[in-house]
Amino acid sequence: MNKLTLSLSVVVLAGSLQWASAGDITGKVTLKGTPPPEITIPYDDTCSKLHPAIPTTRRYVVGKDNGLANVFVYISKGLEGKKFTAPTEVVELDQIGCNYNPYVFGVMVGQPVRIKNSDPLMHNIHALPTADGNTEFNFAETAQGDVNDTKWTDSIKAPEVMVKLKCDVHNWMYAYAGVQAHPFFAVTDADGNFKIANVPAGSYTLTAYHLKVHGINPGAAQDITVADSPVTANFTVEVPPPQ
Ligand SMILES: [Cu+2]
Structure with missing residues (x-):
């Protein structure tokens, strides 16, 4: 295989990984309006050493073409009464550089969650759920490398x-x-894109929720039908007026 053939094969392979198939919902969340500037976080001396960049809040993370990151997109209607097996893939919540990573994540009830401390200092993880069936938890991870695999699934049901x-x-x-x-949810990436795969055929409501845009409101919703071809569902959400 000469060099040109090889590089063409690589391009074709890379392209095929992004193809959507029946049951896939893909889309982009776009932010309209100018968000307020992020606030610089006054790190203490210890945390400053662990986080060389100047840390700021992550209220509106906006990427290419105003794509909005950290939007939780999920099927909010149409799956009632159906049972699904939780993914075995472990969701990792890391405490690193005196911040949580990821900032926003999705998880199915029963899916394993690992809470980890990558910093050489003490953090505590205090969950404040409000839904019936979920219970608050609060525990410390005192040392670098500490992990916990049970607190989340024991408490968030x-x-x-x-x-x-x-x-x-x-x-x-x-x-x-x-x-x-x-398991039909996703969090938008740095450019506002999301993909929810292998959704069974049916009619659904898809909701896009962003903490600052939607606050106590339920999020932006649209009706979609999943049949024998991939579905594209884009959202445009607007910066709310200052309070
Ligand atoms: Cu901490």
Whole structure:
């Protein structure tokens, strides 16, 4: 195989990985309007050493063509009464550089969640769910490398958008989890794109929820039908007026 053939094959392979198939919902969430500037977080000396960039809040993370990151997109209607097996893939919530990573994540009820401390100092993980069936938890991870695989699944047993987590040692540390009773959800990437795969054929409502855009409101919704071809569902959401 000469060099040209090889590079063409690589391009074809890379392209095929992005093809959508029947049962896939793909789309982009676009932000309309100018968000307020992020606030610089006053890290203490210890945390500053762990986080060389100047840390800011992550209220509106906007990428290419105003794509909005950290939007939780999920099927909010149409799957009632159906049972799904939780993915075995472990969702990892890391405490690193005195912040949570990821900031927003999705998880199915019963899916394993590993809470990890990558920093050489103490953090605590304080979950503040509000849905019936979910219970608050709060524990410390005192040393670098500490992990916990049980607290989340022992405590979070019901769908909730979103479960708030905070660290009581560092008052800027927050993370948010979208919890569903089915595996058909995604969080938008840095450019606002999302993909939900292998959705069974049917008619659904798809909801896109962003913490700052939607707050206590339910999010933007649209009706979709999944049949024998991939579905594209784009959303445009607007920066709310200042309060
Ligand atoms: Cu902390």
